[in-house]
Amino acid sequence: MAATNFPTLVREKSRDPNAVFISGDDGRNFTYQQYWDLSGRLANTLAAHGVGAGDRVALQAEKSIEALALFLACARMGAMFLPLNTAYTPREVEYFIGDAEPCVFICEAEKTRFLSMLCKTILTLDDKGGGTLIEDAPATFKDADTAWNDPVAILYTSGTTGKSKGAVLTHGNLASNALALVDAWAFTPRDVLVHALPIYHTHGLFTATNTVMLSGGRLLFRHKFDVNDVVSLLPDATTLMGVPTFYTRLLAHEGLTRDHVRHMRLFISGSAPLLAETHQRFEAKTGHAILERYGMTETSMNTSNPYHGVRRAGTVGMPLPGIEVRLADPVEGIGMIEVRGPNVFQSYWRNPEKTAAEFRCDGFFITGDLGSFDGQGYLTISGRGKDLVITGGFNVYPKEIETELDLLPGVIESAVIGVPHVDLGECVVAVIVAKNSAPEEHSMIAGLQLRLAKFKVPKRIITVAELPRNAMGKVQKNLLRQTYASLFKPQRPV
Ligand code: AMP
Numbered sequence: 001m002a003a004t005n006f007p008t009l010v011r012e013k014s015r016d017p018n019a020v021f022i023s024g025d026d027g028r029n030f031t032y033q034q035y036w037d038l039s040g041r042l043a044n045t046l047a048a049h050g051v052g053a054g055d056r057v058a059l060q061a062e063k064s065i066e067a068l069a070l071f072l073a074c075a076r077m078g079a080m081f082l083p084l085n086t087a088y089t090p091r092e093v094e095y096f097i098g099d100a101e102p103c104v105f106i107c108e109a110e111k112t113r114f115l116s117m118l119c120k121t122i123l124t125l126d127d128k129g130g131g132t133l134i135e136d137a138p139a140t141f142k143d144a145d146t147a148w149n150d151p152v153a154i155l156y157t158s159g160t161t162g163k164s165k166g167a168v169l170t171h172g173n174l175a176s177n178a179l180a181l182v183d184a185w186a187f188t189p190r191d192v193l194v195h196a197l198p199i200y201h202t203h204g205l206f207t208a209t210n211t212v213m214l215s216g217g218r219l220l221f222r223h224k225f226d227v228n229d230v231v232s233l234l235p236d237a238t239t240l241m242g243v244p245t246f247y248t249r250l251l252a253h254e255g256l257t258r259d260h261v262r263h264m265r266l267f268i269s270g271s272a273p274l275l276a277e278t279h280q281r282f283e284a285k286t287g288h289a290i291l292e293r294y295g296m297t298e299t300s301m302n303t304s305n306p307y308h309g310v311r312r313a314g315t316v317g318m319p320l321p322g323i324e325v326r327l328a329d330p331v332e333g334i335g336m337i338e339v340r341g342p343n344v345f346q347s348y349w350r351n352p353e354k355t356a357a358e359f360r361c362d363g364f365f366i367t368g369d370l371g372s373f374d375g376q377g378y379l380t381i382s383g384r385g386k387d388l389v390i391t392g393g394f395n396v397y398p399k400e401i402e403t404e405l406d407l408l409p410g411v412i413e414s415a416v417i418g419v420p421h422v423d424l425g426e427c428v429v430a431v432i433v434a435k436n437s438a439p440e441e442h443s444m445i446a447g448l449q450l451r452l453a454k455f456k457v458p459k460r461i462i463t464v465a466e467l468p469r470n471a472m473g474k475v476q477k478n479l480l481r482q483t484y485a486s487l488f489k490p491q492r493p494v
Helices: 006-013 032-048 065-077 090-100 109-115 171-184 202-213 227-236 244-251 276-286 352-358 398-407 441-449 477-483
Strands: 020-024 029-031 056-060 080-083 104-107 121-124 151-156 166-170 192-195 218-221 239-242 266-269 291-296 300-304 324-331 334-340 365-373 379-384 389-391 394-396 411-421 425-434 460-463
Touching: 006 032, 006 065, 006 171, 020 032, 020 065, 029 032, 032 065, 056 065, 056 090, 065 080, 065 151, 065 202, 090 109, 104 109, 109 121, 151 171, 166 171, 171 202, 171 300, 192 202, 192 227, 202 218, 202 239, 202 291, 202 300, 227 244, 239 244, 244 266, 244 276, 291 365, 324 365, 334 379, 379 398, 389 411, 389 425, 394 398, 398 411, 398 425, 398 441, 411 477, 441 460
Parallel strands: 020 218, 056 080, 056 104, 080 151, 104 121, 192 218, 192 239, 239 266, 266 291, 425 460
Antiparallel strands: 020 029, 151 166, 291 300, 324 334, 334 365, 365 379, 389 394, 411 425
């Protein structure tokens, strides 16, 4: 029978129920059948606590196999899974509970006291998969009758400006994207993927997990990314999905040699820009060209470098089959990236105004990212639209300046921001991480003046020990803007 929702697709695709789907770092293995049974037990427990179709089930807990299986449990119940970043403070969690009104909240035991004031039903889950959620419930569960367009998850965007919004994703969104990725990245039942990403974010929760689940492969499931651990696992794996930081850390590890990863099939990077230099160094060291792709919470994956064909450093490749990507109002080839396809989320949770504002009349979603296509159809991201610097009326795309800065001797990485300026409106400032051998600020500025139009050259280049990043490795430019907001404010005489 043809699949009618995400769980039925999982059943259809996992043809060998006795194949191992997930191997934990605690030594536990779950076959596809055992994982399905685990999701059935969780669904029965949730149902006993009153969860029904359309209800939200919130989770804020350390990564565990049970935490991951909660998504499949919710999908089978027709409920909506709502994972929350483990770093959120109780005050922040209060906002999500108020907004999403979950029927059940699952967290570690120490958080229950505060949360029980906010949500009626609290269940516990620890990082070893123990807690009140894990009852001795039956494995057999009668799945709800859900359809492709029914919601299955709410993922809150990271919300660097204003309150974060809940992106409502449907069974069809996740299924279509996972199927496209299995195909595009040639996943098969022989694949073994090192899974060291968090599961409160789309990358670890959906991209890595669903691609493997629908191909019949296996996950080597780790609590967190530990470079020694990952290096030691690579001989047993075929693929790795990671954020750029994984790759810079791997490059710095002496165990990463060409021989060590000779048998690997694919290294994939996303969630934040991979420096072209990292791509090139990784290829020189290992013989593998990292495959970079581009996606976001609201859309899952949009574009990918090719599996067969040239993987271009600094680009995020071409639109995946069935997904349309266009640039709105391009200026010198750079425009706002807009996306349409079965992957694009349904709406922002209980926020019709915001939903309407982010979609064009013809159904394209406005991503907020700026980009350009080259002659061969490869997309390059120039940065978030809100990170664009407008100085004296000229547009400056941070990526262009960052690329030049990264080429300067001694510069390890850089972030370019706009800082308020009385004359220019905003002025370009660079924040860099550099080796001691890096030239002085004025020499760097002089060097850039030879390569860039005057308005693009940073007025200041500030060296810091490290750039502020979130858990997915994204540089938090909003924090840098706050830190340097007064850099050009005239000093009041005292
Ligand atoms: P999130 O919703 O947390 O997954 O963040 C999505 C955002 O991450 C996108 O809108 C992009 O700004 C950024 N992003 C994701 N992948 C890439 C990539 N390969 N290169 C550059 N930026 C990326």
